[in-house]
Amino acid sequence: MVDRVDDEPETVRVQRPTPVPVDGPLRKAVRGFGELMITAGLVILLFVVYEVYVTDILSAEKQDEATTALDDKWNSNTVEPVDPQRQVQYDLIDGQAFAKMYIPVFGPDYHFSIVEGTTDKNLEVGPGHYIGTALPGNPGNFSVAGHRVGKGAPFNDLDLLSSCDAIVVETQTTWVVYRMLPTTGEEAGWAEGKAKNPKCAKVAPLKDLANTGASPYAKTVGQEIVTPAQGEVISPVPHFAGEVPVAQQAALMTLTTCHPRFSDKQRLIVHAVLTMSYPKANGFVPPELKEQ
Template identity: 60%
Template sequence: MNHNPPPAAGRPAGWRPRPAPEQPTAFLPKIDVLHAGPQDQRFIPEPDEEDTGWIEDDDRLESPPPPKDTARKVVRSFGELFITAGMVILLFVVYEVYWTDLISAGKQNQATSSLDSQWKDQDTVGNGPQRGTHYDLAEGKGFAKLYVPALGADYHFTIVEGTTDADLDIGPGHYIGSALPGQPGDFAVAGHRVGKGAPFNDLDLISSCDAIVVETETDWFVYRMLPTKDEVAGWATGKGAQPQCKGVAPLGGPYAGLVGQETVLPSQGDVIAPVPHQANLQLPAGQQASLMTLTTCTPKFSASHRLILHSVLTNQYPKDPKHPEQVPPALKETD
């Protein structure tokens, strides 16, 4: 039985349709490029790095080439060097300003205790301390005490003999050979301004007529700062008329031109001469004024110059061993 379909009209007998061509076994699938959405996180591959044709029309600026390794190393090395140097300087400042203060404070306390014991021992011998100008002077050893009420009621230091580094580490030091407290001439004392106790840190804050009190075993001596250069002209009718300034006035004669505060070079050692600034002038003791000169470095943290304060003796009060609590009224002139 013939199962072939009958030929269509117009087709010859025995005609068969041509079989359809076979489909290829390999083909490129269609890739849908979709933007990743919250529900469809598809990975979109980046183009091959070697295939740069697709960025031919990119107008972006190219990134500058990275610096050379040598330059980077040099910059880093200098940076580390500067940081290290800064740390060294900072540690030095801490040592110079704070640590040396602690060390000097201990030495100052020891010198004060030793002086107090000495004065107490002398008080118990005979009728008390001998009156006169006797001083037990030994370099680095205390022999007097210094008070500046204007710098506070707690301002006091023991003055030691000598001005070497070791002496000044203890406290204010007396220039060997200069006058002693209360004597005619110039009682000259040096002190550090920064570090090592810094007894003269605020020396520039002392004003004319401010009291500088020196205590010895037998007496209290009150010196007062001389007028400053800009106060000399109108002194008598100006500040000089204040009760506190009694006994203070511009000096004349060989002392003409001497003022309470000045700045000099370190080489100008004649500022502590018996007649300041006139080292070659020799006057009889009866013609000499009784002065006190304080010296320190200026400006702070520098030794390029010296700050000088000149004061004149205005009062002397003998100590009463029976009433050691009695002190000069000037000690109460605190700010």
């Protein structure tokens, strides 16, 4: 009797637990594949975050450094009295800033230091000057490339710039004001239309430029979208293969970025023309900088 009572729990314990199913090779393979796919999706999402946000943070730091270096250089050089007759001297060192740009319609906080050169590394710092193209204020084509997405995205809103909007470039000695040229659609009715806007006082379709006959500037308009191979947009005279003596060249500024956003299928190009320049003086700020 005593034995029976003791045995009872024994018999319960002896019952086998339900067996854990062993994963077959197919089940393992399917699960492994699924997990890999989920992981790949996460990595791609993370890449988007990197491209759009993280590169901004990294570039902001580099842009700040470049700006500080430029300010130091400008401040240290003012010890010598600047001779206004002397040609502006630039030390163009690859990857180092030599000028600042402002686009007042993009807001008072829109300013970037322009570095020399357009390699990937240069463009991480900020907008980059195409080596060999003209310098700010000079005849020819002062050409600058900039990122549209991430890396500070200096040219994020370049498509929103409209004709006559000012692009102000600050060099060590000068404020240089460029204004965007009329677009293809605006050229025809320019004189009756937008030309009446006070901002447009010195802006006119370039094809009307004094020249008789076929102007070398016939194809230079405010905004265009080109294929990546069309390097002629940054030639001294855009889209013109012949030679134009430097003295007869217009002083242009050209901005290039990718198009459409997030793609490198095409390039968005903005051309602007020099309308004004002021020598720098203590406390002087060009009125164009206050335009909205």
